Amino acid sequence: MKKRMMLKMAAGAAMLALVMTSCGKKDKDDNTPSVQQYLPLTVVDNGSGQAIDSFAFKNNIIQSLFTDNTGNGNWGYRYNFIYGADGRCKKVEYVDIQNNKVQYNDSVVYNNDKITMISWTTGNPSKSTLEFTMKNNQAVLMGSKDTITNDKIKYVGYTEYTISGGNLTTKNIVYGRRNIDGSNKYTVINTNNYFYDNKPNGFQYAFEKNPFLYLYMVTYDELLDVPLGAGNYAKWTNSNNANGNTINNTFEAINTYNAETGFLLTQKVNDGDGVAWDFKYTFRKAD
Secondary structure, three states: OOOOOOOOOOOOOOOOOOOOOOOOOOOOOOOOOHHHOEEEEEEEEOOOOEEEEEEEEEOOEEEEEEEEEEEOOEEEEEEEEEEOOOOOEEEEEEEEOOOOEEEEEEEEEEEOOEEEEEEEEOOOOOEEEEEEEEEOOEEEEEEEEEEEEEOOEEEEEEEEEEEEOOEEEEEEEEEEEEEOOOOOOEEEEEEEEEEEOOOOOOOHHHHHHOHHHHHHHHHHOOOOOOOOOOOOEEEEEEEEEEOOEEEEEEEEEEEEEOOOOOOEEEEEEEEOOEEEEEEEEEEEEOO
16 A cells, blocks of 8 residues: 555666665766666656656755646655755655645654654654664565554554565565454465566666665655666566455566667556556666
């Protein structure tokens, strides 16, 4: 389930860890392939011909992400990425552009192998927290496997990631609840298995310059369907088991590529119900 807005984006992935270190890394040496020195510019819906996402960078570091195009060159919402003196992203603001109002705030706490997101709605003192467990500079767990007791209910919820050869190969979402006496048990296990092409990922350099962009927009807020991988989606399978009843689905990607850069140019994804999305991607050379 998307946390706030439905924003479908299936591009290639970051061949890079979701790291807790500085959001502004030093540039690589001169041996870095030039194909990596690009930044995402827009994501366009091929059906309407309208851009649905637009990225703004400064010194190759993400500053804002615009979404929910309202037409006539106007955007409905903007994510502002705010950095500390150490170069780390400290806060993200979710702005209603039309009303010039910050609707949501997400602050970031770094602690060795943990990242904690603290979220709240503007004007509401109530806050929620979510913790990420990191291993070898990669997110391997979102949430906790600990069972929590709340009133007369016990529940557990977490997402676990399996990474192999730099690719996110499996995402396993687990949720369960039951009454303390054992009644009304409900369990859901949702598993995605990912497969990739061998073409370069156009978002790679942006994520290398600011790994927090991936962690926030993909893993935490789940607004961008961009997997962690060296290439682009070729296919993925989904299995959803709810109390022993399983539904399976397969998503097949039809990709075309830019002849100059080798990056993803268009991607149409089909599932058992038809076309899930049909997008075009544009990139620009990094500064």
